[in-house]
Amino acid sequence: MSLTPIAALGEFGLIHHLTRNIQPSNPNLAFGIGDDAAVIRMNNGKLQLVSTDLLLEGVHFDLTYTPLKHLGYKAVAVNVSDICAMNGQAQYITLSMGLSSKFTVEAVEELFSGVLAACKYYGVELVGGDTSSSLQGLILNVAVWGEVEENRVCYRHTAKNHDLLCVSGDLGAAYLGLNLLEREKRIFKENPDFKPDFEGRDYLLQRQLKPDARMDVVALLAEAGVVPTAMIDVSDGLASECLHLATRSGLGVRLYEEKLPISEQAWKQAGEFKLEPAICALNGGEDYELLFTINQKDYEAIAQIAEISVIGHMTDASEGYRLMTKGEQLIDLEAQGWQAFKAQS
Numbered sequence: 281m282s283l284t285p286i287a288a289l290g291e292f293g294l295i296h297h298l299t300r301n302i303q304p305s306n307p308n309l310a311f312g313i314g315d316d317a318a319v320i321r322m323n324n325g326k327l328q329l330v331s332t333d334l335l336l337e338g339v340h341f342d343l344t345y346t347p348l349k350h351l352g353y354k355a356v357a358v359n360v361s362d363i364c365a366m367n368g369q370a371q372y373i374t375l376s377m378g379l380s381s382k383f384t385v386e387a388v389e390e391l392f393s394g395v396l397a398a399c400k401y402y403g404v405e406l407v408g409g410d411t412s413s414s415l416q417g418l419i420l421n422v423a424v425w426g427e428v429e430e431n432r433v434c435y436r437h438t439a440k441n442h443d444l445l446c447v448s449g450d451l452g453a454a455y456l457g458l459n460l461l462e463r464e465k466r467i468f469k470e471n472p473d474f475k476p477d478f479e480g481r482d483y484l485l486q487r488q489l490k491p492d493a494r495m496d497v498v499a500l501l502a503e504a505g506v507v508p509t510a511m512i513d514v515s516d517g518l519a520s521e522c523l524h525l526a527t528r529s530g531l532g533v534r535l536y537e538e539k540l541p542i543s544e545q546a547w548k549q550a551g552e553f554k555l556e557p558a559i560c561a562l563n564g565g566e567d568y569e570l571l572f573t574i575n576q577k578d579y580e581a582i583a584q585i586a587e588i589s590v591i592g593h594m595t596d597a598s599e600g601y602r603l604m605t606k607g608e609q610l611i612d613l614e615a616q617g618w619q620a621f622k623a624q625s
């Protein structure tokens with residue numbers, strides 16, 4: 281029998297492969313695997329949301345430039361973000377840690393202070409977890425519980441043709457922040473006397489090291505009386521999340537490069553790195569913004585909200601998944617679209 285490397289399936293392929301035959305058996309399960317959080321019906325008529333995320337040293341973070349307090353904050357924020365993506369309110373978290381012998385009590389206290397700061401900020405309670413030794417490095421797992429009214433829950437698979445595609449905040453800065461930190465790390469390794477100069481780039485660093493879940497956007501949508509028709513949070517990059525919304529909804533998607541919200545610092549930094557700002561926005565990831573679709577009737581209500589940009593619309597599946605460039609070329613969106621975009625533009 282020939283064995284299959286995981287890389288042959290990829291992350292999403294592997295999850296699908298492993299879970300494809302799972303049939304929900306509990307009638308209270310409204311939605312299991314496949315969205316930002318699982319959705320469970322409660323006796324009070326509301327829906328409970330459950331999600332979890334794993335952060336591994338060397339894979340998801342590098343402690344040479346990530347302060348432990350920020351890391352603790354981020355571990356909570358990325359989980360709260362998945363509850364926001366369902367249009368819900370986060371309520372409880374558990375925190376599990378694998379700690380190698382290089383960590384002192386003081387270091388773990390520092391990490392924990394970030395976790396508690398995020399709990400306070402998002403109004404969530406730490407209600408448990410697990411602590412273990414680890415052979416190598418730091419392992420963090422947060423699970424989060426939240427809730428949402430039945431008539432406000434937002435899935436990935438419920439966008440409709442002609443819906444407008446919207447995103448909160450701006451995109452690409454977290455990726456540029458990461459590139460900046462990696463560059464300074466390389467220089468520092470060659471020359472330990474080197475003092476990095478991050479002036480004028482604070483926003484990029486903040487977006488990478490201390491991302492925020494857009495709980496405020498969930499509240500703004502509620503105030504505006506808008507329930508998105510579908511929603512997802514931007515963890516892997518705009519292109520990848522657009523593909524999730526479109527394919528899950530059985531639709532195509534059209535994005536417009538000129539509409540992509542990109543901060544001034546991100547523009548400048550992309551220029552310095554000789555990267556296309558739009559590519560950073562499309563494929564960078566870790567922005568933790570909310571990407572959602574709305575019915576066209578809600579356009580006026582959304583246009584009032586400065587934090588939200590309309591960046592495209594849903595189409596028939598036959599029109600594919602495309603970005604209209606500023607030069608009016610249509611290019612295919614790919615989860616790893618960097619190369620494709622470069623070749624065609």
Ligand code: ADP
Pocket residue numbers: 295299312313314315316317318332333362515
């Ligand atoms: P997100 O980026 O929002 O955290 P993921 O892409 O990690 O979501 O996961 C996609 C879906 O697959 C989610 O519903 C998640 O709960 C599910 N999933 C991921 N890994 C596993 C696993 N090992 N077993 C069961 N479900 C999983």
Ligand code: MG
Pocket residue numbers: 316361362365512513515
């Ligand atoms: Mg998510």
